[in-house]
Structure formats: structure tokens, C-alpha cells
Amino acid sequence: MTSILSMLGSLDETRRCLRGIARKTAAALGLLGLLVMTGSMTTTAFAAPQNGTNHAKALDASEVLARISAAYREGACADRVSLVATPYPVIEGPLPARAIRRAVAIVRTARTPAHAPMTRLELGDLSICAQPGSVTAIRQGDREHAARFEIDGDPSPSKLAQHLPMLAFPQLWLALGNDTNEALTAFTGVISWESAESAASGSRRLLVVRGKSATHEVVLSALATTGRLDSFEITPIGVVGAKIVGRCTAIVPGEPPAWTIDLGARTIVKSLGELRSTPGIIEAGATILDPPLQSMDHRAWSLLGELKSRAGQRPAAAAMILFTRDASAAMIDSAMAGVLRAEVSLDLEAAAPTPLEAGAGLTPPASLLSLGVACLSPGGFDAGALAKIGDAWREGARGVLARLLPKTTPEPVMLTWTGASDELLGRLAPGSPCAVVVVSDDLRLLGVIEPEGKSGEDAVIAEQIRAIASELRWPLPPQ
Secondary structure (H helix, E strand, O other): OHHHHHOOOOOOHHHHHHHHHHHHHHHHHHHHHHHOEEOOOOOHHHOOOOOOOOOOEEEOHHHHHHHHHHHOOOOOEEEEEEEEEEOOOOOOOOOOHHHOEEEEEEEEEEEEOOEEEEEEEEEOOEEEEEEOOEEEEEEOOOOOEEEEEEOOOOOOHHHHHOOOOOOOOHHHHHHHOOOOOOOOEOOOEOOEEEEEEEEEEOOEEEEEEEEEOOOEEEEEEEEOOOOOEEEEEEEEOOOOOOEEEEEEEEOOOOOHHHHOOOOOOOEEEOOHHHOOOOOOOOOOOOEOOOOOEEEOOOOEEOHHHHHHHOOOOOOEEEEEEEEOOOOOHHHHHHHHHHHHHHHHHHHHHHHOOOHHHHOOOOOOOOEEEEEEEEEOOOOOOOHHHHHHHHHHHHHHHHHHHHHHOOOOOOOOOEEEEEOOHHHHHHHHOOOOOEEEEEEEOOOEEEEEEOOOOOOOHHHHHHHHHHHHHHHHHOOOOOO
16 A cells, blocks of 8 residues: 555645545555455445435435444444455556455444443454453464553544554444544544435345545445445545445354453553564465375375365365364364354355345355364374264264254264374464364465354354355456
8 A cells, every 4th residue: 555655646735635535545454454365356246235226215314323323232243344445546547456455354342231332353363352441452373462452431433543543344333432423433534424315225225324524435324124234335535446345244243251352371562563473373375285184094184185076166165173182172162163153154145145145246155164173293192092082072063063953963073183283283373272274175274263162152253264264255357
């Protein structure tokens, strides 16, 4: 982004103003720098619905905002947000593919009489939790540090913006905002809401509210049936081509106590930039080698081969539950339940796509391979030890399956093992006794999740896996 800005070197006052606006947009896109992938797709499938020709009915903007806000204050809520951000073109002509930024985030909020106001954000490898008095953040791969910021009282968008100015999620304003005079986001400022309408979008009806600040135009579209956001657009005024578009899907939020971040013995740092990956760790986006796995009957087993054999209309991905002997039963239980929840939900979604998904040109949801990997030290195992690990795994799997799928007779969850724990778990989640590792069918690392074994954590893990696997679902580029 800095290089793009530097190429607009006009000295006249108008260009200086536009650069100021663009820098604010770039700051917002900084959140995508934490979790973003570049690509060559257009944003057509993600554009906000065009409602002007669908028998739109004018409504009062304040009433529509109250309806949408109420939907985010009726209990714990969570949205999976697919973001597409397009910086403005450097030169005239089509937008360069490299200028498009895409990401998937999870935004959880809770604000009811039963819950203290709080939020949990999953931004790629960055996890953030804000609750009364504090904001905490950790980064996957850095087990030694945590960022912590003190705030006065309950979290609100303006208080979060003091420490996290890159956030661009209207959900925070809707759920945690104290009044309409509070800035929607740090870079948009306070929005003056000007109009609202009810309009048809296929078989659905949307509530659409539009507004602007001195620097940005904003459109929020919500489902009339629930009031929950369906999409949003944030567009800098006077900066051609720049826009942030979010598509929102309501998901199971899990229990708010499971959203908190356990700091343990971590050293507290004062900025997100001080959260750094452990040297030698394999980070998301890298391609890993086919891990040296064996089945429980001591036969060589190829993850790459298994994924390739699943190739078809749906992209294939694997969710490996890596664990050592130090992993607690609660950690493994949370990981297994989260992986199986994700596998089932992806299968159901593939079997019955929504009209929006069917018309968006998306590839189908990933077919998820659920797999356990017992990570053992070289020479630290024998046939008896492997048998005990296998027995414990099967017993745990039976309990999880009975809880999640009580009316079915599902296949057992496969278990493999490796004697190269340091090269596998030690490079993917150093210091962790248990991790869920998600890889694509070409062994590209999509993400790593480290369970803590909290009650209700499996729902959180399941949605993290679905968000990670969503990278495989971007619209196909036009031929």
C-alpha cells in the first residue's frame, strides 16, 4: 500500500486530501495485511446488492438501524465475514489483480443483561479479545508474548480504535456502540445515515441503509427476517476504485467464556507488532512436505496421496489433530469435536447451497479429511505404547461422536502416528502439545489452531476451520 501511495506524488491540495483519505483506507486494509491473500479474482460476486430495481420501499433510516442493532444485542452473536478490499488503480484502466486483497475473519460479540459486553476477533493468525477493562491479543506461532491494553469500562468501537485502528467491522458498532454519534470505524469517522429501504434480492428481502461521513460512503444490508448483516460496503469519497466489501454469514457463536484468551506465563508487550512468530516456524501460505506418517498397523501412509484421491468437484483439505503425550484429554476432545463439527457442516453446506452461494460463482465447500496424528519422539514408543494411544483415541472419539451425532453410526476418526514430532508439531506449533493443522490438497498450509481445552471451545474451533477453508472458495476468475 505504501508503494501505491508514493506513486501519486501530485503536490496540489486536492491530491494531498485524496492521499489522506487513501492512507486511512490503507490503515483499514492493514488488518488484511495480518490475514490477507492476494489473488486475481474480480469483486463482482461480492458487491453489495443492487436494490433500486427490485421494488424498493423507502424506510426511516433510524428505525432500520435500530432494528439491525437490536439483532446484535439479543445474545451472543458471531459472523463469518468474507472481505474483499480494492485499493484504487495507480494508472487508468482495469484494476491490477495484485491490488485486490481478500480475507476471511470471524467477529463475535456479546452484549445483553446476561453477558458483560465483549468481542472476540479471529483475524488470520491474530486472535483478539476485548472485555470490560482490557483488550488482549495473541498471534499463532508466538507462545511467549501477548499484547494487552487497558481500557476504561466496557469495550466500545472508539475505545478499540485507540489500540486497534485497522478494524473495519460494522458489527462492533452495532453491538458495542454507545450511540449513533460514535465513529463507525476509526477511519470512516461518524456516519450521517441518510436513507434506508426495503428491497427484494432474489427470494430474500433486505434492509438497506446508506450514509456518509466527510471521507467515506457506507452501505449496510441486513436480512429483513433476522436483522443480521448480509453485506457492507465502505467506499472512500473521491478515490476512484477503492472499496472494502464484506459478505456476512451468521454462525454459531459458542459460549462467551470460551472467547477469553489465557495469557498464562506470556510476556506482555505493548503493540501488536511485537507479536512475532517463533524462528523456524512454518507459517500459513507455505507448502509443507508430505509428513512421514504411519497407520496404526505400521504401514506408511501418505497425506498427499489421500488428498489427491479425494479430488473431485469439491476442493479437498485436511484437518490434522496433532498431539503429544502431554496433551490433555480436554484439548484433544475440543480439537476432535471442532474438526468433526466443521466436517459435518461443510458437507451439509455442499449438499444444500444457499441461493446466494449458488449464484456467486463460488467453488463448493471443501471436503474435509479429519485425521489424528500422534506425535512421538524418536525411540520414545513401542507397540504397547501405540496400542494404549489407539485405545484412548477410540474411546475419546466414541464420546465425541455420540455427543455430536447421536442418531448416526459414523465411521471412526482415523488415527496415524509419526516419530518425527520435532519436525512436524515442533515446526507448526512449537511448544504446543496439541494443534489442529489445516492444509490444502497440494499441502499448502492454510492455518493452525491451538486448542486450550475450554468448555464450548469446539464451536469456536469449528468456525475457525471453516474460515480457514473458505480460502478455497473464492469465485472462479473469468475465462
